[in-house]
Amino acid sequence: MLRQPLLLLARSDRVKKLVSTMPVSSGIVAGYVPGESTEAAVEATAELVEEGLTVTLDFLGEDTLDVAQADATVAEYVGLLEQLAARGLARGAEVSLKLSAVGQALPDGGHKIALENARTVCRAARNAGTTVTLDMEDHTTTDSTLAILAELRKDFPETGAVLQAYLYRTEDDCRRLAHEGSRVRLCKGAYDQPESVAYQDRLDVDKSYVRCLKVLLGGSGYPMIATHDPRMVAIASSIAADKQREKGTYEFQMLYGIRPDEQRRLAAAGESVRVYIPYGQEWYGYLMRRLAERPQNLSFFVKSLVSKK
Secondary structure, three states, X not given: OOHHXXXXXXXXXXXXXXXXOOHHHHHHHHHHOOOOOHHHHHHHHHHHHHOOOEEEEEEOOOOOOOHHHHHXXXXXXXXXXHHHHHOOOHHHEEEEEOHHHHOOOOOOOHHHHHHHHHHHHHHHHHHHOOOEEEOOOOHHHHHHHHHHHHHXXXXXXXXXXXXXXXXXXXXXXXXXXXXXXXXXXXXXXXXOOOOOOEOOOHHHHHHHHHHHHHHHHHOOOEXXXXXXXXXXXXXXXXXXXXXXXXXXXXXXXXXXXXXXXXXXXXXXXXXXXXXXXXXXXXXXXXHHHXXXXXXXXXXXXXXXXXXXX
């Protein structure tokens, strides 16, 4: 019942200020987002890498409609990659990039601007000794994102892709991308999509996810299995065994602060596990969406708001 109100609150700067100063909710913030600064993100990366996990870093922000903001995002990623290299963390950490954050939605030449900005980030990643994965967003950007991916891979074939299982088209996209050298993160999908393009029933989404897993794990690329669902983890492991996939030829991915014990359990069992770390000043909307997805956190959050003097 609280999911929609929390998503509405995600747009409130006033509530953001309130949340960030409250003891319980401040703890919740730290549980999902390590901080607003590059330094905080790098420190969180170092801690996870030391524990035997790998990382992908996302500088929060999307729907950029200003060239200067897009340029600032690119500069942040370049600086982040330089810090990762300087700390010797680049082998264990890559970056995730939303094309909307680097200009994809700009009204005049957004596709080309996003491509060139992404190329700059990919070049910085290669210089640092790591890679970039292009995040997938609203379904209206899918064709543009995959077209930019194809262009980037001409010079940076290591660039990763993300596919969303709840879209009808994704199984076919998996087939096209399940080739040698291709890295593909498979997630269920988090955007509100119409019935004309996406499965609406959770069971149908799960079935699509399993079909896509079979395609990717049966191909010759490098699948990145993004799920916190214990059933999907078990199914993915079973499919990997059936396809005679050795550990290290695929990986599991989970969000920072979500099922950390499971992340460590899988890593201890010899699986490759990558943690998705978001950071930056735009953490508030991200946090509220995570709270809306995890009902067990809602009661703590609401009690904190009610008890605030």
